[in-house]
Amino acid sequence: MEIRKINFQRHGDDRGMLVALEENKEIPFKIKRVYYIYDTKKEVRRGLHAHKSLEQILICVHGSCMITLDNGNEKGTVLLDNPYEGIYVPNNMWREMHDFSEDAVLLVLASDFYREEDYIRDYNIFLKNIEEENS
Numbered sequence: 001m002e003i004r005k006i007n008f009q010r011h012g013d014d015r016g017m018l019v020a021l022e023e024n025k026e027i028p029f030k031i032k033r034v035y036y037i038y039d040t041k042k043e044v045r046r047g048l049h050a051h052k053s054l055e056q057i058l059i060c061v062h063g064s065c066m067i068t069l070d071n072g073n074e075k076g077t078v079l080l081d082n083p084y085e086g087i088y089v090p091n092n093m094w095r096e097m098h099d100f101s102e103d104a105v106l107l108v109l110a111s112d113f114y115r116e117e118d119y120i121r122d123y124n125i126f127l128k129n130i131e132e133e134n135s
C-alpha cells in the first residue's frame, strides 16, 4: 500500500520557517485534540491499534520515525523525517509507529477527544471488522 505524504505549505523568510495548519483546510477534519509523543525509547513500537471512527494527521515535527499502516488487506511503511510533511490516517486503519530517532517528536492532530471505546486493540478483531464491512 502506498502511503501518500501531505506536503504542507512552508512560509519561509530570512528568519526561518513556519507551517500553519487549519481545520477543514490543510487538515481534512475539525481538530478536537492534539497530542505528541517524545523521548521514545529505541526499539519501541507504539500504536498497535485501529480506531472505529477517529481520523488523525501525523507529523514528525522533529527527528524521524517510521509509520506502518495496515488496512487489513495491504500494509505500507513510510519515513516521516521533516516538519512540513504529514500523513493522514483514516479510521479502520491499523497503525504502528516505530524506529523513532532519539530526538523525535511526533505530533498528532485528531478529529475527536480521547475515547477508549473508539479503540480496536485486538488485531484479529480489527481483521474481522474489515471482513464484515466488505461482505
Ligand code: TYD
Binding pocket: 033, 035, 037, 046, 047, 048, 113, 114
Ligand atoms: P497509548 O494509547 O498507549 O499511546 P500509543 O497509541 O501512542 O501507543 O496511550 C498512552 C497513555 O496515554 C494511555 O494511558 C492513554 C493516555 N492517553 C490520553 O490520556 N489521551 C490521549 O489523547 C492519548 C492518545 C493517550
